[in-house]
Amino acid sequence: MTDSTIDTLRRLPLFRRLSEGDRASLADVAELVAFVRGQPIFTEGDPSRDLFILVSGRAKVVKAMPEGRDMILELFGPGDAVGAVAVYEEIPYPASAVALEPISCLRIARTDFFRLLETRPTLARGILTALTHRLVALTNRLVDRNGRVESRLARLFLKLAGDLGARTDEGLHIPLALTRQELADLTGTTVETSIRIMSRWGREGPVQSTEGGFLITDRRALETLSLG
């Protein structure tokens, strides 16, 4: 397993600049684990024993709101460290992480993580960068919660398109199947409202639902909507 783990590490931006020795010692303590769609990686309130680094697939970090509603705090993709803050702060996971599709990730125990941090300064630098990026992203999420729901949904699809959109002859394809509920959790609205907008868009508008994802047929219209 160790050899393929080293290969995996070599492909992740976070670890690409490490020396071979660093990567080897990291591979020693990292274990490759897989999850199916909908499976929790960890659950809100659990003691944070492990840090996870996404290798393939996407995951959501959700926080259960007091009224029972869920709120999606972040979407993670390959190379992102999930649960890093909880592990670093030695607090229980403040939110749950759930696989949005079949994923694989590296699991690193807290104790190993801290040992690595002490012995590999370059790793600390990489983590610092990752954290500042997440701070910027979270700030944007805060700002994004303003305006009409339709604008927020439009902005969400523009962001998804930027992150993982693939040009096809029919338009921009987003290969990520999100339920209307998940769209609602991402934009801070209710299922009914997200369904209403999505079905209207499906008829006349700029985004179609496809099996396994979405298709943006009119990016320009989406940009106009995102401002309103």
Added chain:
Amino acid sequence: MTDSTIDTLRRLPLFRRLSEGDRASLADVAELVAFVRGQPIFTEGDPSRDLFILVSGRAKVVKAMPEGRDMILELFGPGDAVGAVAVYEEIPYPASAVALEPISCLRIARTDFFRLLETRPTLARGILTALTHRLVALTNRLVDRNGRVESRLARLFLKLAGDLGARTDEGLHIPLALTRQELADLTGTTVETSIRIMSRWGREGPVQSTEGGFLITDRRALETLSLG
């Protein structure tokens, strides 16, 4: 100036654990500057040349929304580093920082900041901790934006009380003068709504406005409201 700067550094949590030598080299590059209430420390879009560390007083970080409305992203107090992310990422300030009262802070130029980061690993560790704390705080801000406006306002006052409330015989006193507009910017509502709630609370409710701040007369009632 350097001597008093070292004294100042010794009192900030972020730098308390540094060696005397570390502090001396930091004091060499830090300059103590003052701002009056309402004065911008830096402005959104400006190139991020300097990092600021608040020594006394409070400041707000605001982002101008497209519709002209302002949004307060964070409140900073003594010991907090303002503009750290922009400086570290070498991007223009993504938001403005404005003094909420007469403040003083240390200004450190980007180049000096990076030089310090390289030569003083303990400093990097301290910054890492500060960043994770801010991540947690920002996440809470995201979650806090749910529920009725009155609940959000109640939660805001409970947080302010926890941060800087002082017990008096009449109740918990918050020595920070925020305008109704700033309360609105913090809770994501309009001036009119924040004025309505504050004047109702002033008559019958749990929070009174005083010169120079607020007085919480019924913390229990505020906690009840914060859940609604």
Added chain:
DNA sequence: TTCCCTATATGATCTGGATCATACGGACCC
């Protein structure tokens, strides 16, 4: 003093979207 500007205050509307209700197709299981 008068003028102007800002913060606070309060009333009168209007509406986006939450809430409640009902319905329908598909997947899975017994």
Added chain:
DNA sequence: GGGTCCGTATGATCCAGATCATATAGGGAA
């Protein structure tokens, strides 16, 4: 086959709070 989920869909109703409008009390500046 007939249940029982779950995701999607759509209509009907309702209300918190945005918006618009107007008013009053300081606080400077001239």
